[in-house]
Amino acid sequence: MADGYHHGNLRAAVLARAAEVIEREGPYAFSLRSLAADLGVSHTAPRHHFGSREGxxxxxxxxxxxxxxxxxxxxxxxxxxxxxxxxxxxxxxxxxxxxxxxxxxxxxxxxxxxxxxxxxxxxxxxxxxxxxxxxxxxxxxxxxxxxxxxxxxxxxxxxxxxxxxxxxxxxxxxxxxxxxxxxxxxxxxxxxxxxxxxxxxxxxx
Amino acid sequence: MADGYHHGNLRAAVLARAAEVIEREGPYAFSLRSLAADLGVSHTAPRHHFGSREGxxxxxxxxxxxxxxxxxxxxxxxxxxxxxxxxxxxxxxxxxxxxxxxxxxxxxxxxxxxxxxxxxxxxxxxxxxxxxxxxxxxxxxxxxxxxxxxxxxxxxxxxxxxxxxxxxxxxxxxxxxxxxxxxxxxxxxxxxxxxxxxxxxxxxx
DNA sequence: GCCTCGAACTATACGGCGGAAAGTTTTCGC
DNA sequence: GCGAAAACTTTCCGCCGTATAGTTCGAGGC
CATH class of the missing domain: 1.10.357.10 (Tetracycline Repressor, domain 2)
Structure with a gap:
């Protein structure tokens, strides 16, 4: 379910990874692009779930x-x-x-x-x-x-x-x-x- | 002294303007480029005084x-x-x-x-x-x-x-x-x- | 069993950003 | 008045968020 075109649980994965990055380097270092790269999806994929970085x-x-x-x-x-x-x-x-x-x-x-x-x-x-x-x-x-x-x-x-x-x-x-x-x-x-x-x-x- | 090629007091002007922007929109919105544009200098001028945005x-x-x-x-x-x-x-x-x-x-x-x-x-x-x-x-x-x-x-x-x-x-x-x-x-x-x-x-x- | 339709995701393009490097102008010590 | 350093500009690079259009997948209807 987590392989292939659909990530399967991208929303939760983004939130978990964002929390890690922010904990380590602060909210200002948090970037959608590096996050998406880490998760192996395109950099616009999170936008589908959250609308924007602010989201x-x-x-x-x-x-x-x-x-x-x-x-x-x-x-x-x-x-x-x-x-x-x-x-x-x-x-x-x-x-x-x-x-x-x-x-x-x-x-x-x-x-x-x-x-x-x-x-x-x-x-x-x-x-x-x-x-x-x-x-x-x-x-x-x-x-x-x-x-x-x-x-x-x-x-x-x-x-x-x-x-x-x-x-x-x-x-x-x-x-x-x-x-x-x-x-x-x-x-x-x-x-x-x-x-x-x-x-x-x-x-x- | 404040006209022409040399701004004259760029360091103080940058700090004052940065404080205004951060007070209004937070530290994330603070950008060297828009700041420099507001002060009428090139976007690399502040770098001479502070080294970097972090500076x-x-x-x-x-x-x-x-x-x-x-x-x-x-x-x-x-x-x-x-x-x-x-x-x-x-x-x-x-x-x-x-x-x-x-x-x-x-x-x-x-x-x-x-x-x-x-x-x-x-x-x-x-x-x-x-x-x-x-x-x-x-x-x-x-x-x-x-x-x-x-x-x-x-x-x-x-x-x-x-x-x-x-x-x-x-x-x-x-x-x-x-x-x-x-x-x-x-x-x-x-x-x-x-x-x-x-x-x-x-x-x- | 196929087909459609929507949800999930990709590809590409754009402008703004911080930073690096090299060049230009001004000021100031002498 | 001249040489050197300080102040600033120009140009370039890669990363960023966002917008738009297109692609893939899977589930429900029949």
Missing amino acids: VLNALATEGYTELANRLRANREAGGGFLESGVEYVRFAAEHPAHFQVMFAPSLLDEDDSELSAARAAAFGELTSGVESMAEEGRPVQDAAGGVVAGWAIVHGIATLALTGNLDSSGVRALLGDADLLTITRRSAGLLFGATGAFPETARE | VLNALATEGYTELANRLRANREAGGGFLESGVEYVRFAAEHPAHFQVMFAPSLLDEDDSELSAARAAAFGELTSGVESMAEEGRPVQDAAGGVVAGWAIVHGIATLALTGNLDSSGVRALLGDADLLTITRRSAGLLFGATGAFPETARE
């Missing part, structure tokens, strides 16, 4: 948001708190760096794509629903809205800094030793959420 | 790290605490989005460039020196190392989310209203640092 990146981002939403939902259904949702967010970024990069590079995407918008909305819905479940658990929440943004920002910051190599710099390593990424995440985010998963009462004078 | 981006990143270091130093010398350093970090990202993007896009840069490395090291030195000054102020610091990383992550996360348009999404706006970016930063980072600039004692059961 491939849109599909990659959509795939990423869907996977992220699945992970966050699984965490919530397993009783994981907001802190563990954050850890899952960082884990996703570490395991799918290409997807993560493209998901947060709006200049590479067609933001009018409805599939992308839907997948993103679903993922962000899962992200914010964590705080509601926290309130249900009776945790003390002083500033829920600020806390959600702070929580998102801190895990997004850790993910982004890690993916850009900034957590491996000598300065940071001098502070943190050789702790692994998820340990760093729990330690740093724990300062915000508190060890129990609640937001701390803001320290005052 | 322009390296210069932009170096410029950005230098400016960021200056701002952080000025804040420290003016007696601003760690929280205000974070606010300054976000302000820099908002005012120089192109520089910020390029600074944190290692796949666009030549990381072996010594000027870039020096400028980056200087900026990150300023960033971490904030926590030392905090200790000198007698603030209670439970986990200084984790706090520095958490502080960096939260402001970097806010900056990145803002620059990718994720703080303007309907979900976030429903939480935060129409608060401006620096207010959001103080509110969210304040949950981590505490209103006084210190790290909170971690909440426990």
Whole structure:
């Protein structure tokens, strides 16, 4: 099925190979022509499935948001708190760096794509629903809205800094030793959420 | 001086124009040829000053790290605490989005460039020196190392989310209203640092 | 069992791109 | 004012994304 004139599974093969290339060399090195050559098809074959280069990146981002939403939902259904949702967010970024990069590079995407918008909305819905479940658990929440943004920002910051190599710099390593990424995440985010998963009462004078 | 065969100030003109284009359309859209056409020079003229397209981006990143270091130093010398350093970090990202993007896009840069490395090291030195000054102020610091990383992550996360348009999404706006970016930063980072600039004692059961 | 029809893929062509090499113009040190 | 270096141009190359027209394949109807 995979031999001959028809590739058989070109769409999936393009997405998988694109993720590899982007993970290794970044989104700007990703080219449809070299990708097609690697897969043994003509350079216009991917266009049939994705329309354009941007279409491939849109599909990659959509795939990423869907996977992220699945992970966050699984965490919530397993009783994981907001802190563990954050850890899952960082884990996703570490395991799918290409997807993560493209998901947060709006200049590479067609933001009018409805599939992308839907997948993103679903993922962000899962992200914010964590705080509601926290309130249900009776945790003390002083500033829920600020806390959600702070929580998102801190895990997004850790993910982004890690993916850009900034957590491996000598300065940071001098502070943190050789702790692994998820340990760093729990330690740093724990300062915000508190060890129990609640937001701390803001320290005052 | 700016007319005739020699442009007179091509290096600075290229950097300024590159920042404009990248701010508007992202780093992928930035092309030496269209840039040179806009400035009225041949498409190989910038190459004389920067060596390559990557060289322009390296210069932009170096410029950005230098400016960021200056701002952080000025804040420290003016007696601003760690929280205000974070606010300054976000302000820099908002005012120089192109520089910020390029600074944190290692796949666009030549990381072996010594000027870039020096400028980056200087900026990150300023960033971490904030926590030392905090200790000198007698603030209670439970986990200084984790706090520095958490502080960096939260402001970097806010900056990145803002620059990718994720703080303007309907979900976030429903939480935060129409608060401006620096207010959001103080509110969210304040949950981590505490209103006084210190790290909170971690909440426990 | 054949035939059609649509989906999957190829071939070719075009302009814009970054880069290399060689040549031209200007500025500046002396 | 002159020689050398700095600033810039011209020309060429190969790769890129995209558009258009054509080719191959396989599945469903009969």
